[in-house]
Amino acid sequence: MQSDHVKLLDAGMGKTLSLKGVKIPPTIWSANALLVAPEIVVEIHKENIDAGADIITTNSYGVIRGELAKEGIESKYKELNQIAGQLAKRANSETGSQALIAGSLPPQNGSYRPDRVLSRELLGPLYREQVEALDDYVDLFLCETMSTIEETVAAVTAAIESGKPVFAGLTLHDEKAGYLRSGENVQAAIE
Numbered sequence: 001m002q003s004d005h006v007k008l009l010d011a012g013m014g015k016t017l018s019l020k021g022v023k024i025p026p027t028i029w030s031a032n033a034l035l036v037a038p039e040i041v042v043e044i045h046k047e048n049i050d051a052g053a054d055i056i057t058t059n060s061y062g063v064i065r066g067e068l069a070k071e072g073i074e075s076k077y078k079e080l081n082q083i084a085g086q087l088a089k090r091a092n093s094e095t096g097s098q099a100l101i102a103g104s105l106p107p108q109n110g111s112y113r114p115d116r117v118l119s120r121e122l123l124g125p126l127y128r129e130q131v132e133a134l135d136d137y138v139d140l141f142l143c144e145t146m147s148t149i150e151e152t153v154a155a156v157t158a159a160i161e162s163g164k165p166v167f168a169g170l171t172l173h174d175e176k177a178g179y180l181r182s183g184e185n186v187q188a189a190i191e
Contacts, residue, residue: 009102010048010056017044027070031062034083035073041084045091049099056091056099057142058134060084061106065126078133085137102142102167103134105155112171114147114182120154127158140165147171147181149189 014030022037024030033041041059048056063081068074088101108126110116117123131141141159143166146152152168159166170189173179178186 007054007100008052010045010053011051013041013044013057013059014061016047017041020044025071027067028064028073029062029067030059031064031068031080031084034059034063034080034087038083038087041087042091042094045088046095049091049095049097053099055102055140056088057102057104057144058084058088058138060104060130060134061144063130064106064108065129066109077129081130081133082137085134089137100139101137102140103131103138103159105130105141105143105159107145107147107151111145112147112181114151114180117148117151117182120150123151123154124158127155128161131158131162135162135164138164140167142166143168145169145171149180149182149184152189 014024017030017033017040018024020040022033022040025032045056060081063084065074065077068077092099105127108123109118141164143152143155143159146155146168152170156166156168171181173181180186180189
């Protein structure tokens with residue numbers, strides 16, 4: 001995936017779904033759209049492609065086993081990840097696009113909450129399971145809004161095992177420049 005030019009990613013799926021009137025519950029968040037509004041997910045992917053996105057991201061940010069359990073739908077975990085991948089592929093197919101598809105790997109126990117990050121021993125199997133569910137549909141993996149080094153290493157390690165390119169997005173501390181939300185130094189995270 002080496003390139004000598006900038007790659008544009010898509011817009012935020014959750015916010016766009018909300019703007020289009022899709023209910024975004026606090027537990028399963030944007031994953032609800034996979035159940036109640038899959039056509040709108042495809043529409044948003046197409047809008048991003050039409051706007052020039054080189055990479056679109058699966059709507060799997062809200063597909064978290066623990067959150068699905070709170071809604072009584074944990075058994076749909078693999079299926080929802082696969083639907084997220086299928087919808088992104090469908091948008092590419094229907095637009096004739098060559099956009100790459102990134103499999104979204106989210107924090108497993110709350111976004112922007114370093115105090116809730118699970119141990120690497122618990123995170124590893126969760127991320128491997130999500131990578132496996134998305135793998136047939138994606139060109140790369142995007143570890144999103146990682147707030148600790150431990151969480152980042154667990155997600156990146158699972159994604160690398162797929163043999164596909166991996167991007168990691170870290171979320172920074174609101175008041176301390178150069179630090180993750182966990183208080184860990186950004187330079188330490190990069191190393």
